[in-house]
Amino acid sequence: MQAVLERMTPAFVYDPTLVLYLPLRQLDSATFADRSAYGHLVTRSGAVWQPQGTYFDGIDDKINCGSLAALALDQAFTLMMWVKLPIPITASWQSLLSYNRNGTNFYGLWKSSSPIFHFRWAYNVAGTLAMDFLTTISEGNWYHVVGTFNRSVPLAITYLNGLIDRTATPGLPTAAVGLLTIGENNIGSEDFTGQLDDIRIYSRALNPMEIQRIYLETRGQYV
Secondary structure, eight states, X not given: OHHHHHHHSOSOBOOTTEEEEEOTTSOOOSEEEOSBTTOOEEEEESOEEETTEEEEESSSOEEEEEEOGXXXXXXXXXXXXXXXXXXXXXXXXXXXXXXXXXXXXXXXEEEOSSSSEEEEOXXXXXXXXXXXXXXXXXXXXXXXXXXXXXXXXXXXXXXXXXXXXXXXXXXXXXXXXXEEEESSOTTSOSOOEEEEEEEEEESSOOXXXXXXXXXXXXXXXXX
């Protein structure tokens, strides 16, 4: 099974707008390079490899991606991942991906205290800074979760399983270099319980056709 999944995952993806790519179904050591062309070194603490992704225990498991200037995004970006919630779903805020938590440039994806996902693209600026997804999620299922931000429009969009879930006119963030963590926020709380895989950050807002294509290309590994 692992050999099949490794053949399905390229050694790296050469796309200058793909600034982080973590196919967590790959069996890597505790410190490894992401599969974007940037080759960022990241460190896994506690999170356990499984054939469909990496399992986080909701206590202290995380992946530390460091403080990277390439991730100080304030013009446009896309956050994307596959997420599987446990049975039962924990009724608390849980961080899937968190950048510069409580800093001026603070973005990420969460599972809220309700059974819904949450997308944030800014902190401590005027205007709308975040939004809940509209779709209620179910325990034990895989979801393709995406949030996009485009300053030039301006427009923020959430997608679930390849389809637009919600849109908003966003407030505008201020660029700042901060720490990116997976499965826990960078101040050591909001620990996630469940599995994560195929985590991607782009430095542009992918369009609906691109997001649906990636969803369709990858869904066979999960559903």
